[in-house]
Amino acid sequence: DIVMTQSPDTLAVSLGDRATIRCTSSHSLVYGANNKNYVSWYQQKPGQPPKLLIYWASTRDSGVPDRFSGAGSGTDFTLTISSLQAEDVAVYYCQQHHVTPWTFGQGTKVEI
Amino acid sequence: QVQLQESGPGLVKPSGTLSLTCNVSGASVNSYYWSWIRQAPGKRLEWVGFSFYTGDTELNPFLGNRVTISVDTSKNQVSLTLNSVTAADTAVYHCAGGRGRSTWFDHWGQGVLVIVSS
Numbered sequence: 483d484i485v486m487t488q489s490p491d492t493l494a495v496s497l498g499d500r501a502t503i504r505c506t507s508s509h510s511l512v513y514g515a516n517n518k519n520y521v522s523w524y525q526q527k528p529g530q531p532p533k534l535l536i537y538w539a540s541t542r543d544s545g546v547p548d549r550f551s552g553a554g555s556g557t558d559f560t561l562t563i564s565s566l567q568a569e570d571v572a573v574y575y576c577q578q579h580h581v582t583p584w585t586f587g588q589g590t591k592v593e594i
Numbered sequence: 595q596v597q598l599q600e601s602g603p604g605l606v607k608p609s610g611t612l613s614l615t616c617n618v619s620g621a622s623v624n625s626y627y628w629s630w631i632r633q634a635p636g637k638r639l640e641w642v643g644f645s646f647y648t649g650d651t652e653l654n655p656f657l658g659n660r661v662t663i664s665v666d667t668s669k670n671q672v673s674l675t676l677n678s679v680t681a682a683d684t685a686v687y688h689c690a691g692g693r694g695r696s697t698w699f700d701h702w703g704q705g706v707l708v709i710v711s712s
Binding site: 579 | 629638639640641652654655656688690692696697698699700702703704705
């Protein structure tokens with residue numbers, strides 16, 4: 483199975499500051515036929531299901547604020563919140579959908 | 595707006611069968627690949643498997659042959675059956691839909707907590 487490892491496990495950031503989460507994959511997530519990276523990012527708030535933020539490593543889902551951005555290729559990816567807002571407190575997960583079984587990172591808790 | 599609602603028993607006895615249903619509204623069940631994803635207390639999200647209305651199904655090998663996922667187009671529902679459960683199967687179970695076979699999960703249900711205990 484592809485192992486997804488996130489760092490850090492917990493991230494404390496001041497309001498308005500930048501938050502960056504890293505996700506490392508045990509195998510490359512680039513699909514050769516289209517050169518896309520098969521990794522997505524989700525936000526999960528307490529008592530809620532995960533919500534899609536980013537797909538194909540860097541494409542924001544519809545309605546996601548532009549302070550969220552994704553980057554990376556191959557095995558190293560990042561999710562950045564450019565200016566942390568109070569409503570961004572949540573656990574963030576990366577996920578690979580390149581090879582089954584699909585796998586998730588362990589999650590990064592972002593707090594103020 | 596696509597909405598997913600999981601339902602099923604919240605308590606299952608060890609060695610018993612876990613059966614859950616995901617009711618899909620706001621979209622045809624034919625439009626998505628449907629996955630079940632679970633989250634045990636303190637653990638990461640774990641993909642159980644997916645199924646498409648054509649019968650195209652893929653299951654996570656870690657569950658062996660204990661799991662079945664099916665799509666009922668007449669009821670616009672997705673089902674999960676997990677046999678021979680143990681305490682390790684205690685988790686919140688989510689259904690989730692993705693547009694393609696190898697795509698992200700666009701829509702998630704709220705999830706249902708299933709506890710395996712005698």
